[in-house]
Amino acid sequence: MQVSARNVFAGTLTAVVCGAVNAEVELTTAGGDVLVAVVTANSVQALGLAVGVSAVAYVKAPLVMLLTGGEGMRFSARNQLAGVVSALTRGAVNSEVALTLPGGTVVYAVVTNDAIKELDLREGAPATALIKASHVVLGVPA
Structure with a gap:
């Protein structure tokens, strides 16, 4: 899949902290760079976000x-x-x-x-x- 976002960070989820509405999800790239995303608690469940899962972070x-x-x-x-x-x-x-x-x-x-x-x-x-x-x-x- 191609996307218009210029920044694409592939990595592994290294932390997921869930709250009642939102969750803070940490992605670590192969080079060791860390990026944190705030997503809804529903997204955590729908996407199966958990420590160890491979994911991609996008930022325009x-x-x-x-x-x-x-x-x-x-x-x-x-x-x-x-x-x-x-x-x-x-x-x-x-x-x-x-x-x-x-x-x-x-x-x-x-x-x-x-x-x-x-x-x-x-x-x-x-x-x-x-x-x-x-x-x-x-x-x-x-």
């Missing part, structure tokens, strides 16, 4: 925020993935930024060209991807 690139120089800052975004800018594709208004994490996973973000300048994003620069757990969609093999 425009939902990924980028941060530079955030030392000493705390954020409510559950997923804070530090890496290095590995590619920058400029457009007329927006640019696509590829951020490679230490485990080898690549995270893509679409940000404005103004943000590229303001954050001084360039290949080789350190940056952090911020992704709200509610923006992560999980899928499992049928």
